[in-house]
Amino acid sequence: xxxxxxxxxxIAALSWQVAMGADEAMLDEPVARTAAxxxxxxxxxxxxxxxxxxVPLRKPPxxxxxxxxxxxxxxxxxxxxxxxxxxxxxxxRETATNFVFADGVPGAPVMVIGEAPGAEEDRxxxxxxxxxxxxxxxxxxxxxxxxxxxxxxxxxxxFRPPGNRTPTDAEIALFLxxxxxxxxxxxPRFLVLAGGVSAKAMLQAREGxxxxxxxxxxxxxxxxTVFKAIPTWHxxxxxxxPMAKRDAWADLLLLQRNMKDD
Ligand code: URA
Numbered sequence: 001x002x003x004x005x006x007x008x009x010x011i012a013a014l015s016w017q018v019a020m021g022a023d024e025a026m027l028d029e030p031v032a033r034t035a036a037x038x039x040x041x042x043x044x045x046x047x048x049x050x051x052x053x054x055v056p057l058r059k060p061p062x063x064x065x066x067x068x069x070x071x072x073x074x075x076x077x078x079x080x081x082x083x084x085x086x087x088x089x090x091x092x093r094e095t096a097t098n099f100v101f102a103d104g105v106p107g108a109p110v111m112v113i114g115e116a117p118g119a120e121e122d123r124x125x126x127x128x129x130x131x132x133x134x135x136x137x138x139x140x141x142x143x144x145x146x147x148x149x150x151x152x153x154x155x156x157x158x159f160r161p162p163g164n165r166t167p168t169d170a171e172i173a174l175f176l177x178x179x180x181x182x183x184x185x186x187x188p189r190f191l192v193l194a195g196g197v198s199a200k201a202m203l204q205a206r207e208g209x210x211x212x213x214x215x216x217x218x219x220x221x222x223x224x225t226v227f228k229a230i231p232t233w234h235x236x237x238x239x240x241x242p243m244a245k246r247d248a249w250a251d252l253l254l255l256q257r258n259m260k261d262d
Contacts, residue, residue, distance in 0.1 A: 063089025111188035195234025
């Protein structure tokens with residue numbers, strides 16, 4: 001292969017990786033993860049014994065107690081922001097460009113909790129500013145709400161997972177004390193849980209978003225304070241599945257009705 005052809009082939013391979021979501025360099029040197037491990041790294045087993053089962057995910061995860069302590073120690077939103085920004089318990093901070101805390105009006109009656117920043121949010125350091133955020137704004141505008149006046153927005157994770165992958169259970173468990181404290185300090189009247197990751201984490205539910213959405217639930221905080229919460233489709237899902245907008249509209253009307261009644 002001549003040099004120009006080889007260069008074109010390498011660029012094509014790189015473009016394919018970016019399209020597949022591998023858009024972050026995690027290490028200085030590439031690692032062939034599909035190659036067989038070197039013999040000396042294969043764990044030895046004594047005849048007649050089996051290898052230990054993987055250790056189940058502990059609760060709280062590593063760093064979880066520190067996160068819970070930092071969250072509990074924050075008595076204002078600004079203190080919480082500073083505590084989260086200083087928290088070094090997650091490797092996601094190494095790959096993210098920006099820490100993404102919140103946007104909108106602190107103390108607003110409606111608080112939205114999404115999943116994690118995407119590429120645009122990571123660039124700007126603000127939640128829901130990409131295409132799904134624009135849809136979210138239009139959805140709220142349809143019931144007379146906006147982040148300039150009466151909506152406050154955050155995510156379960158304050159850092160973008162590399163390549164926009166779904167957050168792991170351990171990452172969610174690590175940041176959950178911060179999110180619960182965030183809710184307590186922002187003290188909204190209603191929570192909107194955007195998407196399955198947010199709904200399952202905040203409600204500690206096993207069911208998926210299909211079963212959870214469309215009705216009211218309760219989120220109980222560390223100190224027993226209870227918040228009314230409505231799970232709904234994530235706007236990114238609505239962009240891919242426009243038929244589901246009908247459900248999201250029904251969820252928004254439920255929110256609007258409760259805001260009037262409450
Ligand atoms: N998706 C989310 O869940 N949150 C954002 O901030 C952006 C996209």
